[in-house]
Amino acid sequence: MSLATDREKLPAADKPTLYKQIRLDIERRILTGEWPPGHRIPFEHELMARYRCSRMTVSKALSDLAQADLIERRRKAGTFVRRPTFLSAVLKIADIRAEITALGRAYGYELIQCSRRTATAADRARLGARQTGKVIAIACRHSADDVPFAIEDRLIDLDAVPEAAAADFATEPPGSWLLHHVPWTEAEHSICAIVADQQAAAALDIAIGAPCLVIDRHTWRSARPLTAVRLLYPGESHKLVARFKGG
Amino acid sequence: MSLATDREKLPAADKPTLYKQIRLDIERRILTGEWPPGHRIPFEHELMARYRCSRMTVSKALSDLAQADLIERRRKAGTFVRRPTFLSAVLKIADIRAEITALGRAYGYELIQCSRRTATAADRARLGARQTGKVIAIACRHSADDVPFAIEDRLIDLDAVPEAAAADFATEPPGSWLLHHVPWTEAEHSICAIVADQQAAAALDIAIGAPCLVIDRHTWRSARPLTAVRLLYPGESHKLVARFKGG
DNA sequence: CGTATCTATATGTCTATACATAAAATCGTG
DNA sequence: CACGATTTTATGTATAGACATATAGATACG
Structure with a gap:
């Protein structure tokens, strides 16, 4: 030296x-x-x-x-x-595979749909992106011990995350892939409750009219949108927990 | 000096x-x-x-x-x-009065029920308190521009927060009072979705079967339980937003 | 008068050092 | 060997001083 x-x-x-x-x-x-x-x-x-x-x-x-x-x-x-704790993980890191694994349950993943396209006006609005570009749209389902756990509907900005073009979302869930490959600086979660329509009920194996928790998450790197995802959880069987320190 | x-x-x-x-x-x-x-x-x-x-x-x-x-x-x-931002406030500070005021809407508060009693076994379980003691149980409703915003069901441990005995919860919402008078060190939120039963529907002025967001918050000071609160929000009209920094 | 430049100053980062504190590791003894 | 006392050591807190950097406010200039 x-x-x-x-x-x-x-x-x-x-x-x-x-x-x-x-x-x-x-x-x-x-x-x-x-x-x-x-x-x-x-x-x-x-x-x-x-x-x-x-x-x-x-x-x-x-x-x-x-x-x-x-x-x-x-x-x-x-x-x-530290090994990531389930509690803080949910709202902070939000990798569903890690969450389910940490619970000691068998993780299942199923890609429903994955397509690449030039961003439509709706895509741009959803991402909050200004200029047109390529995006990847993904729909998939996560399960724990073969019981549906959440369905995911995601949009990734390919211009902001070009590496995503090479990722294989048939085998690896997009959330896990992103967490390990793409650094982010800001994330925003927006949470609300809805009742399941016919489609959601079928995907989650619950009754039509049953409550569902919806999480919309947007992630940025230095104010540039990276991805937008909507997660749908069965409402009552599931709880999101977040813990804060105030001292 | x-x-x-x-x-x-x-x-x-x-x-x-x-x-x-x-x-x-x-x-x-x-x-x-x-x-x-x-x-x-x-x-x-x-x-x-x-x-x-x-x-x-x-x-x-x-x-x-x-x-x-x-x-x-x-x-x-x-x-x-800093003036508190609405975004981070929701899940962190969670003072509904401040939240509504920050939105520029007229805040309304209505005390439904307030009683003081020796903690029952159910109270102790809910608070996570080990020893018996006095508690205050409060039910109230928050509204924004005269539209029901949330209903609150709260338990305060009077032994941990003796000052609460002197507070006037008929005029000041318990959340605001606690925020300004009681320092806390840890808080935990647990969020799920339910559908409104008859009672909730009446209190929130929504249809029976409509989705509701439920937030259970527990607050501690140095591992000692201070208060437990359940908030019920109309599900679709309302969004909880939380923003995180990851950089 | 408006604008560009300079200056003073509050915060931001970094160093080298010192002592405090908690707990792992070691030692000594019964 | 078991167990309590001692030593060692990595982190925790605090200090005084130095230079960097952004910028509000003052000043000079066109």
Whole structure:
């Protein structure tokens, strides 16, 4: 190693301050699975050496990640990648496959429809995209222990997420694929209740007129729309739980 | 002012480290309205003098509050109390009166029932409280422009929140009162969809069988249950929106 | 008067250091 | 070996100082 000119290459950030770069770098390793849940993150003094900075700086990056519940810090023991909790996962990460797996149930996935087209006016309105471009439209169904769990209707902006063209949504659910391949900066959920019409009732194997929970989620990266998804859950058998810290 | 022995009295915290005490102190002033939205918080060097600590320490407290969207920091201008945004408010703060007022609609409140009793087994189960004690049970209705907006069914643990005995829930909605008088550390929301039964339909002025959104919220202070509330919203006319930052 | 430039200043980041604290690991003893 | 006391160590908090950066407000200029 030579002098302080050869810091490791790091992914770019909004304002590439050092602690943000460190945070993003570690976050990337966690989200890609390079550092799986339970993995011990290098000690602060190791990170100091790796990034050639002071302990306060790596500590700030780690504290940020700890506050986001991505890692857990234990005195004397070290810092570890947390396994995502079901509670916070629902509204934050919202990967249905991980959610069902975490519940210890058998995950089932079924692609109903997947098509690629030039965005219609309705598609653009739904995404909130200004200019015309290509989109992927996906309909699929998630099940737990062979019982329908949710149906998903998604639109992905192919110009914002060109890698999605190569993804195989017949085998991997789009939510999981996106979570692991596409970083996002903002997400908005909008939740309401409806009663099942004939189509929803058939897909979810419930009665017509039964209550359903609808979640519309929009995701952006730096104000650019990435994807819009509508999830339909059977209403009473299902609860969304979110936990917040206020202290 | 004498020497460093006379720091201002601050409310207690879990681990009363200095920056947490500062954070809590400022948070209290904001939540009680002593520092209303738009108010400029003292400059860092003023806070340094007030709390007799270094700038890094007050900066950490302020950064925490900024991350929680309670304040906004602008270079050269200073630090200001943010006016709560509707978006994040819904699932985080959940003060229905503030929510409706922020929408520019006329808020209406109607106390349906309010009683004080020794906690039954059902009450204890609902609160998650271990020991028996006094509780307040409240039923009320919120409306916007004279249209029913939500009905509320709440239980408050009087042992954990003794001040509630003196509150007048005939004029002030319990959610607003609690928000301004009782600090909490954890909250959990659980959301599902149901269809309106006869009673709910009458209270919300909707059809029997119409979809309703149900939010069950539990709030704790340092793992001690404070209150449990069930909110019933008309399902389709209403959307809950929550926004998250992931970057 | 409007506009471009400069300056003062509050926040943002970073360093090097110090001591506190919790808990894992070790040691010593019965 | 079991168990309590001691040591070690990684994180947690705090400090004083430095420089960066954005920008509100003052100033100079056309």
